[in-house]
Amino acid sequence: MRLRMIWDGAPHNAFTDLIRFGELWYCAFREGRGQMSDDGRIRVICSPDGRIWEAVGLLGWPNGDVRHAKLSVTADGRLMANGAVRLLEPEGEHWQRSVTWLSRDGHTWSEPYACPTGLGIWRWNVAWHGPAGYSFGYGGRDRSGSLYRTLDGQRWELLASDVFPPGWASEPDIVFMPRNRAYCLLRRDPETCYPATAALGTAIRSYRRWAWVSLQVRMAAPKMVHVRAEGRLVVAAKLYHPVRTGLCEIEPLACPLFHVHRLRAARWRAAHLMTLPSAGDTGYPGMVLHDGELWISYHSSHEGRPRIYLGRTEVPYPARRPLAS
Numbered sequence: 181m182r183l184r185m186i187w188d189g190a191p192h193n194a195f196t197d198l199i200r201f202g203e204l205w206y207c208a209f210r211e212g213r214g215q216m217s218d219d220g221r222i223r224v225i226c227s228p229d230g231r232i233w234e235a236v237g238l239l240g241w242p243n244g245d246v247r248h249a250k251l252s253v254t255a256d257g258r259l260m261a262n263g264a265v266r267l268l269e270p271e272g273e274h275w276q277r278s279v280t281w282l283s284r285d286g287h288t289w290s291e292p293y294a295c296p297t298g299l300g301i302w303r304w305n306v307a308w309h310g311p312a313g314y315s316f317g318y319g320g321r322d323r324s325g326s327l328y329r330t331l332d333g334q335r336w337e338l339l340a341s342d343v344f345p346p347g348w349a350s351e352p353d354i355v356f357m358p359r360n361r362a363y364c365l366l367r368r369d370p371e372t373c374y375p376a377t378a379a380l381g382t383a384i385r386s387y388r389r390w391a392w393v394s395l396q397v398r399m400a401a402p403k404m405v406h407v408r409a410e411g412r413l414v415v416a417a418k419l420y421h422p423v424r425t426g427l428c429e430i431e432p433l434a435c436p437l438f439h440v441h442r443l444r445a446a447r448w449r450a451a452h453l454m455t456l457p458s459a460g461d462t463g464y465p466g467m468v469l470h471d472g473e474l475w476i477s478y479h480s481s482h483e484g485r486p487r488i489y490l491g492r493t494e495v496p497y498p499a500r501r502p503l504a505s
Contacts, residue, residue: 183457186233186477187225187488192217194486195401197305198466198477199251201259201286205230207466207477208237208249208261209488215461218268220245222261226286230475230490236287241265241279250305251466252313259283260333262295262315264302271299276319278303280333293334303328303336307354309362314387316343316352316364323349327387345379345392355404355413360385365402365415365430366392378402378417380430380448395430395450397503401464404430405474407495414495415450416476418463419503425458425465425478427496428503451499461486469495 187193190211198207205227212220224237240246244265252260262280278295297303303317313330325344328336344352347368355363362383370376378399381390400418407414413430428450460481468475476491 181454181456182492184231184490185483185487186227186230186490187223188485189223189235192486193223193488194461194479195248195464196466196477196479196488197249197251198468198475198490199253199259200468200470201251201253204228204286205475206236206251206259206286207233207488207490208251209477209479210247210249210263211238212245215486216245218245218266220247220266222246222249222263222281224249224261224286224289230492237261237281237283237289239263239281239289239292241292243268246279248304248464252306252308254282254313254333255308255311255331257284258333259286260306260313261289262303262306262333276300276302278317282333295334295336297326297328297336297338301326304350304352305354306330306333307356307362309356309360314339314354314362316354318344318350323347325349325352339386340388340390343381343390345381345394347375347377347379349379351401353402353404355406357406362387363404363413364390365404367400367402368398378450393448395448397450399428399450403465403467405467405469407469410495410498412495412498414453414467414469414474416456416465416467416474416478418465419455423459423462424455425462425480426455427453427474427476429453429499431498450503452501452503453496453499454493456480456491457489458482 222239300319351367364381402417458480462480465478
């Protein structure tokens with residue numbers, strides 16, 4: 181693993197995403213005085229090689245704390261940043277809303293679009309497949325999950341409601357596969373008697389009906405890539421016991437990988453691949469597979485206050501050891 185600290189411009193730097201747009205690398209993350217301070221804004225930086233980085237955007241919202249930047253490239257070739265604003269003056273009972281910024285060149289950004297998925301809805305990342313972008317949303321005490329679709333990053337339509345399995349669900353990541361299959365990896369946390377284990381879901385074509393299985397391990401803010409040549413799902417995430425940022429793979433134990441209609445009957449596991457240098461306040465990775473290497477952004481406080489790190493590694497060999505919960 182080749183590791184580099186790439187940004188520490190604020191007292192608290194965290195919650196990253198990473199993408200390659202054109203011939204440049206882009207990393208986005210939240211800057212603020214603290215993890216829950218009311219001054220959060222999204223910093224966007226870019227680099228030609230992952231070594232030297234420059235700031236190309238600082239995205240904010242009046243009277244709001246902007247959190248959890250996510251990057252994607254729209255169907256018409258624009259760079260999109262989306263996040264959620266924690267409203268400092270809640271509108272009624274609603275204290276958050278999803279917002280989007282667009283850029284054609286990666287340097288000049290539009291005004292924020294307040295997404296019409298409604299107040300109180302937090303859409304996590306956006307995954308593009310063909311002409312459309314897909315994003316799961318959830319909010320407040322309602323963690324049943326809804327799936328939205330967009331063609332332009334500004335207007336969104338509701339595709340499906342009550343999608344998530346039981347549990348205190350959040351932070352979903354979507355990967356699209358050949359033949360219009362999709363996989364979603366979902367964080368779940370302890371709440372009443374629900375399980376605190378990550379859940380893997382799959383759907384086909386319309387993406388309105390999802391089947392879910394538990395991975396029997398807890399993880400936060402997972403980011404997946406499909407290693408097509410090997411047919412593997414590799415995941416970067418915040419892991420627990422102890423808390424660290426790590427790599428794992430999701431593998432089936434009882435049926436062929438990606439055999440959708442047998443997902444419920446299969447036994448799946450998350451198997452350990454690698455632990456990244458990290459501790460304390462850490463996690464929320466972005467990950468890109470480029471020229472046979474995994475590029476991974478994340479934040480960690482193992483060297484003091486939370487800073488932004490970038491790691492590069494060849495795709496690790498398949499794991500043999502299950503990931504402890």
